Amino acid sequence: MGHFRFVWASLWRKKTRALLTLLSLVCAFLLFGLLQSLSVFFSAGADFVGASRLIVQSRVSFTDSLPMRMLPEIESIPGVKIVSHDQWFGGYVGENDQVFTFASDPVRLHAAYPEWVMPEEQWRAFERTRTGAIVGRLVADRHGWKVGDKLPLKSNIFPQRNGAMAWEFDIVGIYDGIDQSWQGQTMGIYIHHAYFDEANQFGRGAAGVYAVVLEDVNRADEVARAIDARFANSPDETKTQSEKDFNKGFFKQIGDIGLIVSLILVAVFFTILILTGNTMAQAVRERIPELAVLKTLGFSDARVTALVLGEALLLCLIGGFGGMLLAEFMMGGMARAAPMFFGAMRADPRVWAQAIVAMLALALAVGLPPALRAGRVRIVDALAGR
Secondary structure, eight states: EEEEEEEEHHSSSHHHHHHHHHHHHHHHHHHHHHHHHHHHHHHHHHHTSSSSSSOOOOOOOOSSSSGGGGHHHHHHHEEEEEEEEEEEEOOOOOTTOOOOOEEHHHHHHHHHTTTTTOHHHHHHHHHOOOOEEEHHHHHHHHTOOOOTEEEEESSOOOOBTTOOEEEEEEEEEEEEEESSSHHHTOOEEEHHHHHHHHHSSSTTTTBBBEEESSSSGHHHHHHHHHHHTTTTTTTTOEEEHHHHHHHHHHHHHTTTHHHHHHHHHHHHHHHHHHHHHHHHHHHHTTHHHHHHHHTTTTHHHHHHHHHHHHHHHHHHHHHHHHHHHHHHHHHHHHHOOOOOHHOOOOOHHHHHHHHHHHHHHHHHHHHHHHHHHHHHHHHHHTTTTT
């Protein structure tokens, strides 16, 4: 009998116990795959951006809008190349299908975000069509929208002058991302800020936040301090930070995802360590006479130790890969059910690498103590039942 067949047979010696242990490992690594992918997903929402832009928001909160009159003052600060602005619209389609929607100036948006790619004629159409809107590739594919369609949107913040929360726009372009990271972010809609500002019932002349493109990325801190100093002690004090830091702050409104994930996984793996370790220890105790027979047949201490450690490794690998594959399957379902939030969520190579390391570490932790004990078994004591 080969070593693998021996380890496989030993693993399934008590089928019910082995199956329950495997199911526990599958659940543990299912949680690991989902939570680590969620953590990476939220981090990617900040990490994919470049270093050439600053975001200027209200010092109180990014939910407080800034007045448009600040734009020329920001533009006049040395080191500033281009200034764009976005106003959160609070858009949704149908009853509760929320879509990230921003009111922006088409010319400034095009200049400040070269990462959004779209035919030039569509950019020009967006510029000259006051009721125009451009939609991201992912959201367009999801809803089956195309250029020329009417886009009915509702806002949960801004009513029109007649009090209606329902708006209608003309789709004049569909934008995509310049690379894979940006393509995964094409889940939003941009509407023409001039039309929005003219038609909404309140909050006219507001810019939301400003995106500042730098002439020299090495002067980012200097420019940020200059912007905040310009508006210090005014009714509209600002907080200027890198785009990456702004996005991380946005995601942290939900909570510290990394800390939450870490705490849950520590609890899960501590529990599974105790459970699997007890299973392996009990399995070896039951087979002490059998291990003594192996030594009688000429198996060395190291070989017996390796066989027991191999059993723990096989158990953890089966459960670990089973849980990770199930996590991939579930993330696919989540992406289909809620593409706006989970469309770009995947168990990327980093998560798989972490999972494999966790499998190996867990196998070593639960398998090494009983394996060392098995290697030290004395034939006479084992066969005598001592």
